[in-house]
Amino acid sequence: MGDRRVRIGCEFIYDAAIRTPTVFQVQANDAPRVTVVSEQRSIRPEVGLRGYRDLYDNPCLRVVLPAGTSTFRYQAEVLVPDATEDADTDAPEITPESLPDEVLLYTLPSRYCLPDVLADESWARFGAVPPGYRRVQKIIDHVHEHLRFSYGSSSAQSTAVDVNTSGYGVCRDFAHLAISFCRALNIPARYVFGYLPDLDVQPAAEPMDFAAWMEVWLGDRWWTFDPRNNVRRKGRVVVGRGRDASDVAMATTFGGPRLESMVVHAEEVLP
């Protein structure tokens, strides 16, 4: 089984009235099966750019955008396995008693994921399903069916409860809702976002954006689920992981610069 080479990256153009501290979270996270071969990050005009790790150990970049127009670019080439991401339909749910300390957190409510509010619905829908990977898949199936994808249908303040009611959302809302249902059953689930190239996907997806999906703890590890697409894919490149979208923002600006444009890309580099 070989590797495939993918070029990922993004560009943000801002127009700022004043100097604006900003944090970008756009870099590929290290992973056992993803190799970052090269990486460029630049900002024009040229100003200091400094990396650090956040509370969840995601790589972040701090910068102070100067007044006026500035362009931040990130680009990387990565090798990804030429294989669909794995699954194990027999992976068991683990009771809270046996969860590792650092996983417990992902059973609790967070800003956008509200298992407490959605507990009754989650138990009604999934409480009788035999526990394990297949039950999680049923949750994913349900959310994939229940929500209709629609840009602009939700806002930065929409919670899982809001989109469950409205029936519309973007990929982050799909993840928030499915995560909430999982946590209501004491199944640890966390939010993930990153680059998702169209490897072997037909037809190619809409114009590229960052994608959001989720991971669920079953057996002794995290497994990838994607309630927006609900298919196993090749080539996901994780940028950030956290409790929900409030923990992992691709750009956080301290001030009100105008975002003139944002472009995200992720495409195979053919030999």
Add this chain to the structure above:
Amino acid sequence: MGDRRVRIGCEFIYDAAIRTPTVFQVQANDAPRVTVVSEQRSIRPEVGLRGYRDLYDNPCLRVVLPAGTSTFRYQAEVLVPDATEDADTDAPEITPESLPDEVLLYTLPSRYCLPDVLADESWARFGAVPPGYRRVQKIIDHVHEHLRFSYGSSSAQSTAVDVNTSGYGVCRDFAHLAISFCRALNIPARYVFGYLPDLDVQPAAEPMDFAAWMEVWLGDRWWTFDPRNNVRRKGRVVVGRGRDASDVAMATTFGGPRLESMVVHAEEVLP
């Protein structure tokens, strides 16, 4: 300046239908000026009790409550300074550009603290006040005036926005609202809870409960503010710190045991 000796502790009695994994967060956190002299933790019937540190480095205890009635007790003796907690009315606000990496987090929205929703009000009320410790004190004064303390007026799902509208809350709501106003101005603020003995307070407070307050980053450190009481006190013993109450729960049960009783105490041990 001497020390005073304080006995703190709590007791939880649960009645559980089935074995119930539970996390207690009730132990005194280490602090430069607080000395833990002795500590007991017990559970009857006797079962395993194991400590770990959460994401914010707060000490936690994991236990599996057996079916039936069980009683968890924590008690400690601590030495606290015989001095009112410090303040520096000249401590400056720090712009996001200059904040330490690990403090940035506390300028962002979290589950109960919603600076984004409250941004307009915060800027309207406090935007023209000269930055610094005194501005933070004005926020605290406002919240102390605006909210009326009332048990039962808010729930485990009430956000800062909810209590700002209703005008009622308990100590955690006071903290959530003041934290939200601070963060809206890019001032880092975090939630704290712990034991608060009535040292030199007349008259002594209502029957003891855990108390919630907050810390604000000014200059190069965190400073204590208490929007519920709005006075500087002696003898606070911190148990947990986090973004808001969702990060620091005194007890988290995975299942639905009945809480038969909860007692919290914190009183001086006189020689």
Add this chain to the structure above:
Amino acid sequence: MGDRRVRIGCEFIYDAAIRTPTVFQVQANDAPRVTVVSEQRSIRPEVGLRGYRDLYDNPCLRVVLPAGTSTFRYQAEVLVPDATEDADTDAPEITPESLPDEVLLYTLPSRYCLPDVLADESWARFGAVPPGYRRVQKIIDHVHEHLRFSYGSSSAQSTAVDVNTSGYGVCRDFAHLAISFCRALNIPARYVFGYLPDLDVQPAAEPMDFAAWMEVWLGDRWWTFDPRNNVRRKGRVVVGRGRDASDVAMATTFGGPRLESMVVHAEEVLP
């Protein structure tokens, strides 16, 4: 399988010419199967005592001993399983390629453990033995045979190489030597010290001291080995873990106070 109740503790009496900053590392570390029921730490005269975690996440206490005589005491009651510690003679060695990131460190040389210097001997003695738990046991057996236990035969500066040559050592030297042989074969091994009660040991051991032993990574976890005693025991209570004794000192004094006496105890509390 029930638990047994053990009382552990220690007392250090110092005579200091001047105020002397000191770090004590004597507290029971949390463990899945060890429950700390109660804990007292005190210092007379009474001065501030503050906990923190070191680089290896071991609990430490900082204190400034006053001039004159001072007495530090730690005592705890813990529950330990009434079972001999486990072993799995089929547990496999893991190649460096597959070791977790955080375990790699324990294959490298450190101050007292010198696998580079002892590489030839280790390969000559154990290189032909089939890899796995049994090979580690052969290393332990060899060190247990090769070294003769003798107080005062080694110093705080003796390395594994020194004691291998001299043939004498105390428990920490047994551990350093066996760890060095393991690491020379790329088997991760780390140093452990703590309390070791005489549960079901006949005859009871010499007057109690802290004991040093080691842990070896096989399969997917750490396993306990004790080259000094070379028997599986009940009731070990770990205080600290590190690369070797330089990482875990029961007391570190910044200055030259005289240690008047040190007492360590660990005994069962009978019902």
Add this chain to the structure above:
Amino acid sequence: MGDRRVRIGCEFIYDAAIRTPTVFQVQANDAPRVTVVSEQRSIRPEVGLRGYRDLYDNPCLRVVLPAGTSTFRYQAEVLVPDATEDADTDAPEITPESLPDEVLLYTLPSRYCLPDVLADESWARFGAVPPGYRRVQKIIDHVHEHLRFSYGSSSAQSTAVDVNTSGYGVCRDFAHLAISFCRALNIPARYVFGYLPDLDVQPAAEPMDFAAWMEVWLGDRWWTFDPRNNVRRKGRVVVGRGRDASDVAMATTFGGPRLESMVVHAEEVLP
């Protein structure tokens, strides 16, 4: 004050009889005043390359070198300030009592730095010098004078004591000895290595290698000292920090591949 652009990098060529797990520590560490603009890492033949952070939070790369010849390359472009690194000759020494918890470690012995063995000499030479930055500079001056730089004069097992006796060493030995003298006086000191371009240095240095220097805690921060060169420089790019060289190896191989060649470079990119 502007920035200058520096290209740094290295190349290792190995010939391995069998697959050889290897850790490279060659990447620029993030720093407030150093901006990594672009970074490439590659290995031919192409195999997985995965990043992680070690115990000291230094970036590392894991790879398994295939049997045969393989070439690892790292290259980055960084912006460094066009200013000599700062110094404050009035920065005070901090007593152990007041050191931050995480700094205490750097006052203790480690594998190559032996303040315990060198304590008498350190106190004899520097004990009477008034404490502070200037005393540290005196230590640096002494080591710079005392040791003669000579490739091959010391080995991977030479300690500070060894080179103090022999009078010869390479840059790492200079650092180990000066660190040992500092620690003997309870002054925290740690080992640093990285890229050191010849910005404004005349004549340019010998063929480039990684350089080792040190940092000392004075006042409330770490300050750079370089006992090998004993001049304040421009453009240092830190790769790793630790207690001594045993904590930060540019390449660690688990097996015995032959290192065919190693090239390190760091040079200004002129506009």
